[in-house]
Amino acid sequence: METVHSIPLVRAGIDTYRQPVVYMRSDCHLCRAEGFSALTQVEIALGGRSIIAALNVLTGADWLAHDTAALSEAAWRALAASEGALGIFSHPEPPASASAIRAKVYGQRLDLAACEAIISDTVAHRLSDLDIAAFITAGAGDRLDTEETIALTRAMQRAGKTLDWGGGMVLDKHCVGGLPGNRTTPIVVAIVAAAGFRIPKTSSRAITSPAGTADTMEVLAPVALDIPAMRRVVDAEGGCVVWGGSLDLSPADDLLIRVERPLDFDSDGQLAASVLSKKASAGSTHVIIDMPVGPTAKVRSAEAAKALSDRLLAVGNAIGLSLRIHCSDGTAPVGRGIGPSLEARDLLKVLQCEPDAPQDLRSRSLDLAGALLDLARSNDCHGRALAEQLLHNGAAATKFQAICEAQGGFREPGLAPHRSLECAQSAGRLAAIDNRRIAKIAKLAGAPGRQRAGLLLLVQPGDSIEVGTPLYEIHAETPGELVWAQDYARSGPSPFQIGDPA
């Protein structure tokens, strides 16, 4: 056994996102004795846990006491550390999965054992971000085949908890993403639960978008439920819309996404493994997947949609999920509001059958709920009619209210105090809306961190536009953020593509 060294741990209060970092002084005896320097990966053990952290060396900073080590937030959490606890430091051996990644990089195929080694080392923080980047790169494009994707999906599912609903059908819904305002989930859950099916939906918060489903739902009711609380809601009401982040259902996915997102390589295999491992972990049996297709959506062409659908269906079939893909229009945002509170207002209008409810959001929600009901009812093709009936007769609205109360209490969405109208500079027919620029304006206005921030679309593709026609309204909670969003919106190309009058 190699000699070990213990030194007290303190919390650095530095958020490095999910990367474990340890800060030590350059004159720390451990740095010198172990030959640790600022490119070293260090293994730190505490209690039964151990992590690999990147060492950053303090050369001119005086905020750390001699012979102590400060941990970034990610390292602090992963070790469940407490102030002054003695961490045991050593040079890490290369993790077992490094050779599995190496083999894939060199062109070999991944089997289940390789995937399990990689995923368990990822979850245990034994792989560095560079290792994970190599793994992501080696599987980019079409470099994961279907068998490898199935192995990766199984490994990711096994790395976290799996919810057990005690048998019977468990319905679920997922959207491949990239479309601002596409907040169908709470409506679909309400309709499907009103139809008597079980639909325990876990959703994510926004990472790069102006709102995730969990952010929007949180405007209306608490979403940070633990598993027992989630079970109580589902047992009582058949459905829920809660934040998945605190349930530890897919710990590997969160860690891989941290690296995937900045690299931004498309990989049907990695996307399928990410989505379907989460569905399997949630205990789902019947899943509808909304796949918006459009030039500024995540899936950009019919060919890309076909390849991704084939992969999802093959993997879903292999792991025992009943899966249906629903391709939808991805050329423009959905509904009128973009941002948590504005989206919540839209979906309430749909549920309450108000005359000014956004018809595109209503229609998409009915399509998805109908397709999911068909899937659960052996494709009897009456799903959409049933969904429409449950929306029309108020059963879905009543169910949604009950779900909100069960999750901790319904609350009304508010309106932001600072607003500005943005008007057209040219005339013509509105041809398309750039999802990415619209999302950026909403984020600069404060979404999703500020619930009431975002923007309200006042036109939709196909509308005739005059010079001066109000196109959208920016909503912000502070005057400064309003200016930020306006400045960006008024510079560069307009997100509204106005063509010749039809």
Next chain:
Amino acid sequence: METVHSIPLVRAGIDTYRQPVVYMRSDCHLCRAEGFSALTQVEIALGGRSIIAALNVLTGADWLAHDTAALSEAAWRALAASEGALGIFSHPEPPASASAIRAKVYGQRLDLAACEAIISDTVAHRLSDLDIAAFITAGAGDRLDTEETIALTRAMQRAGKTLDWGGGMVLDKHCVGGLPGNRTTPIVVAIVAAAGFRIPKTSSRAITSPAGTADTMEVLAPVALDIPAMRRVVDAEGGCVVWGGSLDLSPADDLLIRVERPLDFDSDGQLAASVLSKKASAGSTHVIIDMPVGPTAKVRSAEAAKALSDRLLAVGNAIGLSLRIHCSDGTAPVGRGIGPSLEARDLLKVLQCEPDAPQDLRSRSLDLAGALLDLARSNDCHGRALAEQLLHNGAAATKFQAICEAQGGFREPGLAPHRSLECAQSAGRLAAIDNRRIAKIAKLAGAPGRQRAGLLLLVQPGDSIEVGTPLYEIHAETPGELVWAQDYARSGPSPFQIGDPA
């Protein structure tokens, strides 16, 4: 144009190795207004420079003032920042080369334009470590072909300065590495310069080994010369052995190596581009490459040596270098000392023709000097005899002394005050020595940071060993480091493989 925001920069005094990091408080108005969070890459401009830095958010640390941004050492240097200077912050556009990396990841080949984009963005700190890891991964194994390697070599050379020696032959020498104590360079330089040739040698410091050539040479003379000082030495003496790190000859190489080293993927293409771009930048025309082959050396088999040699020769030919590969025995360390000062003592003994000079170091140095002289003298095959003569008649020793004086003055290598003998636990014939474990013991003893630390080998493969035979002596500058090295040496498998008596 998008709105920009300026805030004052301060130096964080945190060494993140070469990664640019910016630290901002979570309540900084810029974080909130721009939607910066702890997974954001931030562009910072100052004067004519700009970098992409990873944002780390201070959530519980109070060492940074409101609305200021602290820079890691790498970011501070790259921006040439001064305390309080106003940095201009913005969201970076994806660098142009990201699409070149993406294309390579998806299986397309790199051309010269793609390589130049990637390398210039690397040098400008516009690619994140994750991007660079993706690039390294996409070229691992045999995924860079010879044409791509040539393009990468040219791009790497063009990214830095190229030394111009005004025509004529410029000799050079490189070792592929992995063999502790293989410190032939100063001897080869002395012999070749004594023969009247020009050999302006730039060497590196150790990164993961117990000593680099620059570390060992620094025991004997100053090595951190700038280009004018290096020229004066070469003009006066024909040769030099200086540290290449301060000459900016291969800025891309240093940045790629930061990521390559922890990933540790073998890539003949990347190795060839790294070595040969540096030789081209140094203005070399005739280069001998020492390639030790052995199971614990960098090149592990004859097949691997053949593939790497073929690649080096093809690329060298394409960029106009006269190149010769010299494969050598890589089964054990060379000489007796491991660590800067101990290796310096070995090479002085060889140069001074002392009777107890390590014969393996002498013989390898003569082989390499002879092969290089042959290459420069149109393969007349008298090179080794000439080298031997110049060593024997004292011309090489005199030349070495003159080079040291010209570099700033010769100094005698000292001996460490703390030493311990390690003896054999079993008897038999010494079959092999594990280069990697030997290197680790020397590093734990303090090498290369402490010049006199390391170890002295007292036996070599082929020797008969009795129980209790002294195998090596650990040298340390402090008692604590001596214990560290002893503890490691006495645990785990012995680095000395003792077989049956012959």
